[in-house]
Amino acid sequence: MVQIPNPPPHSSPAPRPVPTSADVARLAGVSRATVSYVLNNTSAVRISEPTRRRVHEAAKELGYVPHAAARSLRAGHSRMVLMPAPDFPVGPLYSQFISELQWALGRLDYTVVQYGSIGVYGDEAARAWAELRPVAVLVPGAGLGPQGVSVLKRSGARAVVTLGPECVDGAHSLLMDHEAVGHCAGSHLFDRGRRRIGVVVPGEAGLESFSQPRLEGVRRALHGTDATVTELPLAYEEEAASRLAARWRELDLDAVFAYNDEYAMLVMRALQDEGVRIPEDTAVIGADDLMLGRLLRPRLSTVHIELPSGRDLAELVDRAVRNPGAAPETHKVLGASVVHRDSS
Amino acid sequence: MVQIPNPPPHSSPAPRPVPTSADVARLAGVSRATVSYVLNNTSAVRISEPTRRRVHEAAKELGYVPHAAARSLRAGHSRMVLMPAPDFPVGPLYSQFISELQWALGRLDYTVVQYGSIGVYGDEAARAWAELRPVAVLVPGAGLGPQGVSVLKRSGARAVVTLGPECVDGAHSLLMDHEAVGHCAGSHLFDRGRRRIGVVVPGEAGLESFSQPRLEGVRRALHGTDATVTELPLAYEEEAASRLAARWRELDLDAVFAYNDEYAMLVMRALQDEGVRIPEDTAVIGADDLMLGRLLRPRLSTVHIELPSGRDLAELVDRAVRNPGAAPETHKVLGASVVHRDSS
DNA sequence: TTGAAAGCGGTACCAT
DNA sequence: ATGGTACCGCTTTCAA
Numbered sequence: 190m191v192q193i194p195n196p197p198p199h200s201s202p203a204p205r206p207v208p209t210s211a212d213v214a215r216l217a218g219v220s221r222a223t224v225s226y227v228l229n230n231t232s233a234v235r236i237s238e239p240t241r242r243r244v245h246e247a248a249k250e251l252g253y254v255p256h257a258a259a260r261s262l263r264a265g266h267s268r269m270v271l272m273p274a275p276d277f278p279v280g281p282l283y284s285q286f287i288s289e290l291q292w293a294l295g296r297l298d299y300t301v302v303q304y305g306s307i308g309v310y311g312d313e314a315a316r317a318w319a320e321l322r323p324v325a326v327l328v329p330g331a332g333l334g335p336q337g338v339s340v341l342k343r344s345g346a347r348a349v350v351t352l353g354p355e356c357v358d359g360a361h362s363l364l365m366d367h368e369a370v371g372h373c374a375g376s377h378l379f380d381r382g383r384r385r386i387g388v389v390v391p392g393e394a395g396l397e398s399f400s401q402p403r404l405e406g407v408r409r410a411l412h413g414t415d416a417t418v419t420e421l422p423l424a425y426e427e428e429a430a431s432r433l434a435a436r437w438r439e440l441d442l443d444a445v446f447a448y449n450d451e452y453a454m455l456v457m458r459a460l461q462d463e464g465v466r467i468p469e470d471t472a473v474i475g476a477d478d479l480m481l482g483r484l485l486r487p488r489l490s491t492v493h494i495e496l497p498s499g500r501d502l503a504e505l506v507d508r509a510v511r512n513p514g515a516a517p518e519t520h521k522v523l524g525a526s527v528v529h530r531d532s533s
Numbered sequence: 534m535v536q537i538p539n540p541p542p543h544s545s546p547a548p549r550p551v552p553t554s555a556d557v558a559r560l561a562g563v564s565r566a567t568v569s570y571v572l573n574n575t576s577a578v579r580i581s582e583p584t585r586r587r588v589h590e591a592a593k594e595l596g597y598v599p600h601a602a603a604r605s606l607r608a609g610h611s612r613m614v615l616m617p618a619p620d621f622p623v624g625p626l627y628s629q630f631i632s633e634l635q636w637a638l639g640r641l642d643y644t645v646v647q648y649g650s651i652g653v654y655g656d657e658a659a660r661a662w663a664e665l666r667p668v669a670v671l672v673p674g675a676g677l678g679p680q681g682v683s684v685l686k687r688s689g690a691r692a693v694v695t696l697g698p699e700c701v702d703g704a705h706s707l708l709m710d711h712e713a714v715g716h717c718a719g720s721h722l723f724d725r726g727r728r729r730i731g732v733v734v735p736g737e738a739g740l741e742s743f744s745q746p747r748l749e750g751v752r753r754a755l756h757g758t759d760a761t762v763t764e765l766p767l768a769y770e771e772e773a774a775s776r777l778a779a780r781w782r783e784l785d786l787d788a789v790f791a792y793n794d795e796y797a798m799l800v801m802r803a804l805q806d807e808g809v810r811i812p813e814d815t816a817v818i819g820a821d822d823l824m825l826g827r828l829l830r831p832r833l834s835t836v837h838i839e840l841p842s843g844r845d846l847a848e849l850v851d852r853a854v855r856n857p858g859a860a861p862e863t864h865k866v867l868g869a870s871v872v873h874r875d876s877s
Numbered sequence: 878t879t880g881a882a883a884g885c886g887g888t889a890c891c892a893t
Numbered sequence: 894a895t896g897g898t899a900c901c902g903c904t905t906t907c908a909a
Binding site: 229234 | 901902903904905
């Protein structure tokens with residue numbers, strides 16, 4: 190970081206205390222109650238227009254901002270929907286999903302907050318979330334057990350929704366069945382006549398919860414056939430891909446499901462550099478249906494993944510919040526379908 | 534979404550009230566004060582071992598979780614660092630930056646919260662953030678003016694840090710000078726003998742604050758030379774790229790800076806399909822130094838971007854929080870350097 | 878139409 | 894070593 194010379198400090202260290210509604214009341218010459226009525230447009234109470242004006246002016250003059258904690262403490266509830274911030278590099282799919290969800294929940298007057306719990310896991314994390322008394326908690330991935338759900342509910346969360354590989358007792362569950370992704374890919378390769386199938390498993394941490402089910406899905410698709418499945422650990426580096434490609438002949442595979450499109454590109458490039466013809470010698474298929482796959486030559490076959498729409502999920506949350514007694518819903522929300530292009 | 538049959542509701546609608554420290558005290562047969570002392574390990578007070586045990590047991594039995602709002606209300610401050618959640622698809626660079634930052638702030642005992650303000654802008658957003666009384670606010674991008682900074686400070690934020698194109702009055706500013714990125718690219722292309730330079734400007738919303746400065750940077754690099762700069766609006770779609778490529782001859786450009794590596798790949802593919810030779814006919818350079826650029830043929834030249842380290846930024850925040858009176862620091866934090874490969 | 882006051886859940890001072 | 898209690902900022906009866 191390059192320091193840039195700054196003007197000398199012009200604000201003296203006089204950190205005035207933060208203005209409260211009492212300050213506003215004092216300045217406006219009214220009671221705190223009146224301030225509250227005015228600023229919240231309380232319909233049950235009529236306040237005269239002159240008073241309203243004085244209150245508003247006082248508030249503006251002081252730069253008054255209400256204290257959310259005090260408010261929700263008094264109210265006994267908030268409209269905060271909490272989700273843990275993702276701790277792995279997140280693709281455009283998930284990015285967009287989050288955005289959409291935030292927008293949809295915002296429309297329903299919820300506030301979405303992503304809580305950065307890094308290095309904190311499982312029930313410990315659940316406790317930390319519970320301290321904020323969110324009205325709902327949305328947890329992607331595994332990592333939240335029935336214990337955690339229970340902690341959250343006992344601390345007032347009216348809805349706990351998990352988005353993961355399996356349903357969690359007591360919580361609404363959106364099943365994102367990544368096995369289906371692998372199953373799709375496996376079946377496709379099999380149908381195309383491939384029998385010696387490699388499956389790339391990323392070396393990077395945090396991806397296991399996606400990669401393992403995808404691998405399992407391939408295994409399941411090929412179970413009971415004469416096809417073989419070979420696990421191919423691979424770090425996301427050119428070097429690693431080259432090494433893998435170098436022993437390709439000896440691996441004797443005629444197809445590879447590369448975990449996702451990015452790994453597929455990595456593998457495809459390494460194989461091509463090694464003189465392996467795609468798809469003649471080896472078929473390649475990725476997943477996520479990224480733009481980049483369309484741009485590769487040969488065009489990359491892929492498994493298109495459909496995440497739940499943010500709107501649907503927002504509605505599920507809202508329903509759950511309004512009716513916390515209802516039985517947890519379980520939905521399969523991950524649509525997987527092959528997009529066949531030229532690499533397979 | 535596919536509905537899966539559920540077991541009948543087994544929890545009756547008896548949502549017990551959330552246990553408070555008073556409940557714990559009652560169950561343990563002690564006062565609320567004692568509960569507080571025990572659960573916080575208050576060192577100024579000795580509590581006998583048997584009492585401690587009873588309190589801990591009672592807390593566990595009730596599933597007691599302290600109420601963060603009440604605590605910070607009483608304490609008069611929290612350790613929450615708030616940042617707005619990004620509302621645009623975020624690349625691996627930024628993803629990693631956030632992760633690192635959360636980790637580093639976590640080590641300093643701060644809690645990072647990404648606040649989902651979608652559809653709320655400028656000072657309105659600042660007010661919403663201020664309601665949470667964060668101890669520090671970190672704002673990427675433009676969109677926060679001196680007004681907003683003032684609102685935040687007056688509501689108790691001890692540090693406001695902006696990460697954007699220009700410094701904001703009253704806030705610590707980390708200057709992410711995307712002009713430098715464009716300047717790098719422009720100079721590089723000029724040095725390689727190119728004179729008719731196109732600059733891709735993404736059509737997607739939310740990217741203007743990056744793309745415009747990058748364009749300006751190219752302009753600045755080429756100002757006063759005989760080189761020309763042509764703005765090339767482009768949506769991130771194959772179609773749009775094809776249309777652009779179709780009129781390439783008539784555009785008569787010998788180089789293009791493609792905003793970033795992803796757009797570069799899009800453009801490169803379209804140009805190659807059109808029979809334009811790279812780099813002979815047209816040089817291409819991207820930005821962000823993604824893995825994918827290394828995998829393209831020809832290998833993609835790019836502008837490597839160095840974001841500030843999460844640790845450094847966390848330390849800046851901590852320093853600012855501990856010493857709120859200090860003059861705002863301003864740092865240039867965006868390192869840009871050309872990685873010359875084969876496409877330019 | 879407005880004000881006084883109770884209380885939300887903790888913490889910390891001052892007694893005991 | 895422990896308990897009583899005031900107080901943080903705000904909302905909401907209830908009374909005037």
